[in-house]
Amino acid sequence: MSKVSMRKFLYPLLLVLVTIGLLYVEKYVDHKQNEPNLIEGEKPKFDTKTELLPTSTTGSIIHHNYYSLSYAEDHEQAEWVAYELNKEQLVNNDFKRPYFEIDLAVPTGAAHWRNYKKSGYDRGHLCPAADREFSREAYEETFLTSNISPQLNAFNAGIWNRLEQKVRYWAKSYDGVYVITGGVLENDLEQIGTEGVSVPREFYKILYDVRNGEHTAIAFLFPHQASNEGLYTFVTSIDHIERRTGIDFFSTLPDTIENELEKSSDLKKWSLK
């Protein structure tokens, strides 16, 4: 091909291809921006970014788009993960499970998923993937290693799974709930992998809601083992979980409300059937 025909045909062809490429990129970017951040036009039921966050014993609070966490570097996992679960967010999108990725927002460096490989423990979500299926971005954000903890499969797929399903039922029934989840992190825990990811002996979950201006909460603490018992068996007080973890929950609420919430779980307001 001569230099003249090169200019006449190849350059215009290149120009067309580049233009198509740019149009495609623009369309793709627009599409991403149109995906809902929470739900479009929907006011959050709770002030998720500030008011309801627990304290951090590590000083390493990280805000993602669809949940927040406090990372404990000594244990290579979060001491808590917190998020609001809206009724409108409960949709089934059959997204393919991606690989877990290191959470680059953790300044000290989050663990690699290989620590869990052949450890005998699941990569157990703290914020469940099924709670963030309203967009691909939200779903994939749950597959960060800052959002998992080593869990026995018999526990994760068993009573822990049943509680997660109950949380989705509550979110649907009560038009949204606020969820705080984590393992109890202590000094002498078993560790797995080259980075030493701690294996908690207990896991907790706290649910909070406001209905008709009334604050209510329920707290669960499970031994890290399989169980066929009812969920009510593991109901405890927020005060108890605070003593076990050193974390202060709902400290930004007025003291009278905080004290009332924390001294006991209000079983009557959380249907466990």
Place this chain on the structure above:
DNA sequence: CTGTACTGC
């Protein structure tokens, strides 16, 4: 739903 493992590229 919660996950793992294996095959083949």
Place this chain on the structure above:
DNA sequence: GCAGTACAG
């Protein structure tokens, strides 16, 4: 590493 598939609780 990724896709597809199979399988277990």
